[in-house]
Amino acid sequence: xxxxxxxxxxxxxVSEFGTSKPRVSEWSNTPDSGFPAVARTEGRKRFWRHDxxxxxxxxxAPKKKALPASVLEADQDKLLTKREVAQLLGYTRTSTxxxxxRDRPGYFPEPDADTDGPMWRRGTIVTWAxxxxxxxxxxxxxxxxRPEVSADGDPDELLGTTEIAGLLGYSSxxxxxxxxxxxxxxxxxxxxxxxxxxxxxGPARKKWRRATVVAVARKRGVLPPADQDENEDLVGAAxxxxxxxxxxxxxxxxxxxxxxxxxxxxxxxxxxxxxSGGRPRQQRWKRSRLxxxxxxxxxxx
Numbered sequence: 285x286x287x288x289x290x291x292x293x294x295x296x297x298v299s300e301f302g303t304s305k306p307r308v309s310e311w312s313n314t315p316d317s318g319f320p321a322v323a324r325t326e327g328r329k330r331f332w333r334h335d336x337x338x339x340x341x342x343x344x345a346p347k348k349k350a351l352p353a354s355v356l357e358a359d360q361d362k363l364l365t366k367r368e369v370a371q372l373l374g375y376t377r378t379s380t381x382x383x384x385x386r387d388r389p390g391y392f393p394e395p396d397a398d399t400d401g402p403m404w405r406r407g408t409i410v411t412w413a414x415x416x417x418x419x420x421x422x423x424x425x426x427x428x429x430r431p432e433v434s435a436d437g438d439p440d441e442l443l444g445t446t447e448i449a450g451l452l453g454y455s456s457x458x459x460x461x462x463x464x465x466x467x468x469x470x471x472x473x474x475x476x477x478x479x480x481x482x483x484x485x486g487p488a489r490k491k492w493r494r495a496t497v498v499a500v501a502r503k504r505g506v507l508p509p510a511d512q513d514e515n516e517d518l519v520g521a522a523x524x525x526x527x528x529x530x531x532x533x534x535x536x537x538x539x540x541x542x543x544x545x546x547x548x549x550x551x552x553x554x555x556x557x558x559x560s561g562g563r564p565r566q567q568r569w570k571r572s573r574l575x576x577x578x579x580x581x582x583x584x585x
Contacts, residue, residue, distance in 0.1 A: 290334040360407030401465035439495035518568035
């Protein structure tokens, strides 16, 4: 099927062109919006010609601003802070860059260094700004896969930000660096060492001992406590509710919050929300502990 013959519905337009259903409906119902006419209907479902929709979004996409010659001619290896990068790109706030990492993984380049916060080489930003996709069709590459890092390796081995991101449950090095820079990992102490690569023009890279990072991961709930039996079956609120006879997880959590389950106020573990900058909130309890409590409640009822 050629592009001229292809038809797309509202959901396909939303997915491919990064808009919303209300916006599509608004454009379609406004005669002077420039949105193409409906090509076919099936019941209440409407279809449009793909090539006409693509032309509509291409016309709406803002033209990329050319970077000034002073930026292109400057030292491309110089490291820039997040604020300097925002200024180079014409952003009024650094939160725009934070939003890229949060909402569009792999869209914005990961930092080239981490010295009191993420830093990028000017050339990295220039290359991205020159080749980045527009607001219409988003074709950003997936985020680079993090290496698997074992918590059981040499405790004195020095780890960099990429390995630490994996051990602390972050989805990317960039999200870890951003959280570190914003002070959202208070458990992580000052680096155990600073290493500078031979021949590198950038600053020294922060390194932490594996033992330091593992201790932080256990404190944050990313890894289970050292004395916890790995074979112990831990369950969440939904399953705990079933074991104790509650109709749903909300009722169980409500009873817990009102002090009706004092034996369970202290959970046995957590399930960390990957990529989250906050503390873990998904509590877990030992199945055996819940079953014992259920048996006691049953015998006294």
